[in-house]
Amino acid sequence: MGEHSDTAPVALTARGLTKTYGSGDAAVTAVDHVDLDIPGGTLTAVMGPSGSGKTTLVHLLAGLDRADSGQVWVGDDELTSLSDKKLARVRGRVVGFVFQGFNLIQTMSGRDNIELPLRLNRLPQDREWLATLIDMLGIERELDRRPYEMSGGQQQRVAIARALITRPRVVLADEPTGNLDTHASAQILSHLRTSCRELGQSVVMVTHDPTAASYAGKVLLFANGRVDGHITDPTPDAVLAGLDALSGVQR
Numbered sequence: 001m002g003e004h005s006d007t008a009p010v011a012l013t014a015r016g017l018t019k020t021y022g023s024g025d026a027a028v029t030a031v032d033h034v035d036l037d038i039p040g041g042t043l044t045a046v047m048g049p050s051g052s053g054k055t056t057l058v059h060l061l062a063g064l065d066r067a068d069s070g071q072v073w074v075g076d077d078e079l080t081s082l083s084d085k086k087l088a089r090v091r092g093r094v095v096g097f098v099f100q101g102f103n104l105i106q107t108m109s110g111r112d113n114i115e116l117p118l119r120l121n122r123l124p125q126d127r128e129w130l131a132t133l134i135d136m137l138g139i140e141r142e143l144d145r146r147p148y149e150m151s152g153g154q155q156q157r158v159a160i161a162r163a164l165i166t167r168p169r170v171v172l173a174d175e176p177t178g179n180l181d182t183h184a185s186a187q188i189l190s191h192l193r194t195s196c197r198e199l200g201q202s203v204v205m206v207t208h209d210p211t212a213a214s215y216a217g218k219v220l221l222f223a224n225g226r227v228d229g230h231i232t233d234p235t236p237d238a239v240l241a242g243l244d245a246l247s248g249v250q251r
């Protein structure tokens with residue numbers, strides 16, 4: 001895919017990505033001709049008002065939803081041209097996803113939820129990595145509990161472990177720290193940033209929190225289904241100023 005000034009290869013690319021819900025007067029173009037180049041080894045935050053299309057965007061980037069038009073490349077694979085079988089394989093092995101609503105399976109323990117992607121994708125268990133994740137996320141006691149026995153923050157941490165268990169090259173996370181306290185949030189964000197730098201993982205994270213966004217190398221400001229600006233090496237203050245400027249362009 002194309003030439004890039006960075007030395008890191010592009011992990012995730014979108015061209016002309018578009019998704020409209022409904023039709024006629026009720027039509028909402030949630031993602032409107034979006035172009036993106038996310039290099040390997042980077043942490044990117046996506047911020048913008050509620051309803052601006054952030055969740056739709058990350059679902060399209062993960063191949064969880066089909067675009068109306070446009071393309072998405074995860075590494076060399078162009079998702080919109082893949083068969084369902086090949087798409088499932090890329091999604092299962094290359095992409096990790098943290099859902100806004102966690103999407104844990106209520107009838108399964110925390111441990112079984114975390115290890116589900118390994119079983120679904122016929123990948124070997126990795127006890128050392130599981131132990132690292134349990135320690136990093138502080139979810140020892142959640143392993144034997146069902147999701148309905150966990151708080152929102154605990155479910156969120158289990159959902160993060162499930163997204164990371166396959167050591168995916170690309171992680172897409174929809175408000176992954178929305179239910180966490182400041183300390184837990186800081187710990188997870190520094191881990192994600194480190195794994196980007198050291199393992200070449202790419203993380204794209206939707207967040208409402210300027211402090212969370214300041215862990216990213218770059219913040220994309222999203223409004224009305226489009227990338228409306230970006231901030232490099234963001235500070236919380238710069239993020240707030242960027243969001244203020246955006247509110248002027250909301251419909």
Ligand SMILES: Nc1ncnc2c1ncn2[C@@H]1O[C@H](COP(=O)(O)OP(=O)(O)O)[C@@H](O)[C@H]1O
Pocket residue numbers: 021022028029030048049050051052053054055056057
């Ligand atoms: N399944 C759906 N059916 C119809 N409209 C939807 C659906 N999902 C999202 N939308 C609409 O698309 C727009 C973007 O939604 P979403 O991607 O959830 O935004 P965000 O995550 O930024 O809050 C909103 O206007 C929302 O109402």
Ligand SMILES: [Mg+2]
Pocket residue numbers: 054055056100174
């Ligand atoms: Mg959302």
